[in-house]
Amino acid sequence: MNEKLGLDPAFLNEENPYNLFKIWMKEAEKSEINDPNALSVATVDSAGQPDNRMVLLKGLTEKGFVFYTNLESKKGKDLKANPKASMCFHWKSLQRQVRIQGSVALVDNQTADEYYNSRAYESRIGAWASTQSEVMQTRDEFEKKVEEFKKKYPDPNNVPRPSYWSGWLLSPYKIEFWMDVKNRLHQRLCYSNIGNAWHQEILYP
Numbered sequence: 001m002n003e004k005l006g007l008d009p010a011f012l013n014e015e016n017p018y019n020l021f022k023i024w025m026k027e028a029e030k031s032e033i034n035d036p037n038a039l040s041v042a043t044v045d046s047a048g049q050p051d052n053r054m055v056l057l058k059g060l061t062e063k064g065f066v067f068y069t070n071l072e073s074k075k076g077k078d079l080k081a082n083p084k085a086s087m088c089f090h091w092k093s094l095q096r097q098v099r100i101q102g103s104v105a106l107v108d109n110q111t112a113d114e115y116y117n118s119r120a121y122e123s124r125i126g127a128w129a130s131t132q133s134e135v136m137q138t139r140d141e142f143e144k145k146v147e148e149f150k151k152k153y154p155d156p157n158n159v160p161r162p163s164y165w166s167g168w169l170l171s172p173y174k175i176e177f178w179m180d181v182k183n184r185l186h187q188r189l190c191y192s193n194i195g196n197a198w199h200q201e202i203l204y205p
C-alpha cells in the first residue's frame, strides 16, 4: 500500500499504525541514548490554554497509549476538565517523529496496581510524598515527607497505590509518522480511524 503512495520503505506496508509504531519504537530502543519511550503529552485546560510536558510510555495495547502520573497534578486536572490529549515522540537518532491525537480515560485499578507494584520502592514512596505540581516551601519539607512515608510503609512488598496515582490511556483517532528527508522534503504518513478502520493519507511536509 505504501509503495503505491511512493513512500520510503521505512514506513513499511502496515495497514495498522500500531504495528508501524512498534517497529519504529524497537529501532529507537536500539539507537536512542536513553528513554526511547519518552514523549511530550499536551493537554488543554478549562480556559483553553494548552500545556505540555514529558512523560514515559508505560503501556501499549490495541486500545491505546498509557502513561502514569499523579491525578491531582496540573496535567491530571487538565485531563479531568478536558479528556483530550495529544502525544509527540521525537527520536533524534532516527530523525523521526510520531504525533498522536485522541481522547483519554483512566486505566482500570488492576492495571494501575500492576504497574505501580513493578516500580522501585523509592518511586512508590515518592508517589505518596509528592503532591505533584503544588508549590513546595523548601526541599527539606519534601525530604521529611519521604522519610515519614518510609516509616509508614517500611515493607517494600506492601506499599499501597495512592488513590490519586494512576494511568491515563489515550485512545487515538489520528497517528502521524514523520521521517526526515534531505532538503526538507520530509515524508509524512497519517492514519485516521474512521468507522473502526484505519485510513492512510500522505501529507505535504
Ligand SMILES: Cc1cc2nc3c(=O)[nH]c(=O)nc-3n(C[C@H](O)[C@H](O)[C@H](O)COP(=O)(O)O)c2cc1C
Binding pocket: 035, 038, 051, 052, 053, 054, 055, 056, 057, 067, 068, 069, 070, 073, 074, 075, 076, 132, 133
Ligand atoms: C524524560 C521525562 C520523563 C518523565 N516521565 C514522567 C511520567 O511518566 N509521569 C509523570 O507524572 N511525570 C513525568 N515527568 C515529569 C513531567 O515532565 C512533569 O514535570 C510532571 O509530571 C508535572 O507535570 P504537570 O505539572 O504538567 O502535571 C518526566 C519528565 C521527563 C523529562
